[in-house]
Amino acid sequence: GAGVSQTPSNKVTEKGKYVELRCDPISGHTALYWYRQSLGQGPEFLIYFQGTGAADDSGLPNDRFFAVRPEGSVSTLKIQRTERGDSAVYLCASSQGLAGTDTQYFGPGTRLTVL
Amino acid sequence: DQQVKQNSPSLSVQEGRISILNCDYTNSMFDYFLWYKKYPAEGPTFLISISSIKDKNEDGRFTVFLNKSAKHLSLHIVPSQPGDSAVYFCAASVYNTDKLIFGTGTRLQVFP
Numbered sequence: 001g002a003g004v005s006q007t008p009s010n011k012v013t014e015k016g017k018y019v020e021l022r023c024d025p026i027s028g029h030t031a032l033y034w035y036r037q038s039l040g041q042g043p044e045f046l047i048y049f050q051g052t053g054a055a056d057d058s059g060l061p062n063d064r065f066f067a068v069r070p071e072g073s074v075s076t077l078k079i080q081r082t083e084r085g086d087s088a089v090y091l092c093a094s095s096q097g098l099a100g101t102d103t104q105y106f107g108p109g110t111r112l113t114v115l
Numbered sequence: 116d117q118q119v120k121q122n123s124p125s126l127s128v129q130e131g132r133i134s135i136l137n138c139d140y141t142n143s144m145f146d147y148f149l150w151y152k153k154y155p156a157e158g159p160t161f162l163i164s165i166s167s168i169k170d171k172n173e174d175g176r177f178t179v180f181l182n183k184s185a186k187h188l189s190l191h192i193v194p195s196q197p198g199d200s201a202v203y204f205c206a207a208s209v210y211n212t213d214k215l216i217f218g219t220g221t222r223l224q225v226f227p
Contacts (some may be wrong), residue, residue, distance in 0.1 A: 004158070031213060042119075042204050042217030043159065056214060091158055100213050101147050101166070106158030 002026065004107035006092050012113045021110045023078040025094030033104060034067055035091040037076050049075060050097055056076055066075055082114045117144045119207050122216035128225050131206030134192040136221050141186065145207040149215065150179060150190045153202045162203075163190070195225045 005024040013019050025032050030051055035043035045059040049069045057067075065080075069075040079086055089109040095102040120139045128134045136150075146167035151159035165172040165188070167177045172179050178191045192199055205218040 015152065033213070033215075035215075036215075041217065042206075042219050043215070045214040045216070048213050049215075056212070066137050093158070095213075100208060100211050101164070102166075103161045104152075104215065105161070107127075108156065 004092055004094050004105055006044055006090075006107040006110050007085040009108065010111045010113075012013050012065065012115065014115050015084060015109065017081060017082050017114075019082055019112065021079075021090050021112070023075045023077070023092030023094075023107060025073065025075070025092070026105055029094035029096055029105075031097030031102065031104075032069060033093045033095075034075070034077050036105075037089045037109070039088075046077070054109050065106060079112075082112075087112055087114045116141075116217070118145075119205055119216050119218040121205055121221050123221050124219070125222040125224070128195045128223065130197055130225055130227050131187045131194045134190075134199065134225065135203075136190040136192075136203050136216055136223065138188050138190075139186060139203060140188075140207055142207070142209070142216075143186070144174060144209045145216075146210045147180060147208045148179070148188050149206045149208075150177075151204045151217075152199075153204060153220070159204055163175055192223075195223075197225050199223060200225050 032049040034046040037043045048056040052072045090107045092104045093104040101115045149164040150162040153159045202220045206215040
């Protein structure tokens with residue numbers, strides 16, 4: 001497809017479990033972003049990749065959250081020891097990565113529910 | 116600390132009339148502003164943007180106005196159409212950084 005895709009679309013897990021969320025960016029986009037949207041809030045920045053490296057991870061809430069992008073394309077957001085407060089929609093976006101003003105294109109998100 | 120604020124959670128407008136969505140920000144380092152539209156079960160879609168060196172940007176039915184002294188921007192939709200019914204997010208970024216700071220959104224409903 002031409003857009004950003006995210007899998008799974010929904011994930012239900014139990015408190016304390018480990019989860020992985022996947023993002024496939026638009027082909028050729030070097031910049032990739034993860035955001036988290038809690039109920040009634042706007043998207044909140046988590047981490048930004050330029051190529052394979054995390055250029056800014058200042059939004060990760062704690063060390064239970066980790067993200068990788070080993071080949072500069074697909075990215076995986078990993079959450080260890082999930083907590084009920086982690087329940088949210090996790091959004092991925094990508095851009096051309098040429099300038100900070102490049103348009104960020106969002107995927108449909110993964111809705112994570114921690115029971 | 117909410118750096119980007121959308122104080123109206125919802126707005127209802129008749130089809131054909133003007134919709135005005137407002138956004139305020141507190142960080143004077145913001146120099147690029149955007150509006151995104153979001154339908155249920157979809158990701159946000161870019162709508163229009165404005166740089167801090169401008170005070171107006173227009174794209175078809177959509178116009179964004181920026182008042183730097185008041186730290187305020189607004190999105191005007193004229194004429195409003197039922198398909199415009201969605202949640203609208205205001206976002207901002209600081210020069211040479213890539214992360215967007217979003218407001219909490221305004222739900223726009225356009226009725227016939």
